Amino acid sequence: MSPRTAPPPSAAPKIATTVWPRALLLVLGGAALLAGLDAALALLGVAAPVGAQAAPALPPSHGTLMVFGFVGTLIALERAVALRRWWGYSAPALLGVGSLAQLAPTPGAGTAWVPRAVVLAGAVMFAVVYVPLWRRQRDPAVLVQALGAVAAAGGAALLAAGVSVPAVVPWLAAFLLATIAGERLELARLRISGRWAEPLLVAACAVLVVLAPVTLLWPAVGYPLFGLALLGLAAWLVRYDVARATIRSRGLPRFVAACLLSGYAWLAVAAAVSLLAPGSRSGALTGSAYDAFLHAVFLGFVMSMIMAHAPVILPAVLRRPLPYLPAMWVPAVLLHAALVLRLAVGDARGDIVAWQWGGMGNVAAVLAFVAVAAYAVAAGRRGRRPTLDRSRPARARQEGAA
Secondary structure, three states: OOOOOOOOHHHHOOOOOOOHHHHHHHHHHHHHHHHHHHHHHHHHHHOOOOOOHHOOOOOOHHHHHHHHHHHHHHHHHHHHHHHHHHHHHHHHHHHHHHHHHOOOOOHHHHHHHHHHHHHHHHHHHHHHHHHHHHHHHHOOHHHHHHHHHHHHHHHHHHHHHOOOOHHHHHHHHHHHHHHHHHHHHHHHHHOOOOOOOHHHHHHHHHHHHHHHHHHHHHHHHHHHHHHHHHHHHHHHHHHHHHHHHHHOOHHHHHHHHHHHHHHHHHHHHHHHHHHHHHHHHOOOOHHHHHHHHHHHHHHHHHHHHHHHHHHHHHHHHHHHOOOHHHHHHHHHHHHHHHHHHHHHHHHHOHHHHHHHHHHHHHHHHHHHHHHHHHHHHHHHHHHOOOOOOOOOHHHHHHHHHH
16 A cells, blocks of 8 residues: 555554454365366366366356455455455455355256355455445555456356356456556555556556456457557556566565566466457457466466465465465476466467376466465464565565565
């Protein structure tokens, strides 16, 4: 948040909260992540712990489990913590419960809409959270994130109405792209210069949200324009983010910068696919182009942002430190190497084996990062933080990492 617009402590609304309800919601998001990764293995056609035979609803639920159940729950939880109102926690709860409820056996097709309606309710509540946040702090970072919440509610409404996931992907992408861009502005504002930086970001994210319905109604026009908007957002992030400077640092700042710059590169890849793929000029993306676009955005960009922001966001949510460990580089490098294999060899050349190995590598990278983060939290609680620079104040460390 910008210190010049933050309310005085006496004006901030306060509620009595404990950490364990937040931990339960975090577990809910973690369960959605595990289910989504299991669904990913099933879609790859490889062995999965549960698989499609034991849970037929797993593969078709992969997208909503990952976007709403995992990432959506985490983002909504972080915003609820910032809001400091009890009702704000209904958004992550509904998103997590609704996403997981899709996997439950249903007595008939007439009740299949219920989990989607719960997810929609969670997305609407998530958008409502930004109303008091905006009133409290009329800031471009909050506005950009609110635009993402509107896209999330729109995408959830389309899914609840029975629209297929591939047709709703631009809505889901706009949701996460705008939210993450707002987070980057909020975390790194003190080191962002230029009078046009904030208006340009608001405009770029607004264009993404506006183009989401265009890709649904007129895909031959909408997807190339969406690609141009993605390219513009990637250019803004590279131009104004501090990652270009902090990549020359050491420890946590360098790790964060590497994750950020890698994610921005994948965003440019997604833009190129949307602009150049034959399907983008005749209709919605299909086949290998769809797979490349989908995973360049949601794995290459979004998962990189999660790895970069975890050491800053998780302590704010759980009040537990997440110290930097050099081992965090292992899942980060694996994520991008496996994604290169999947897209450059699997999708581009039609190599099924490379596509499968790349997908399995992505699953392994995500699980490995979760394991390293859990170990870092446990080590932090025991007071073992060997890589943390104690010579600088905590606020300076956070700004340098961001």
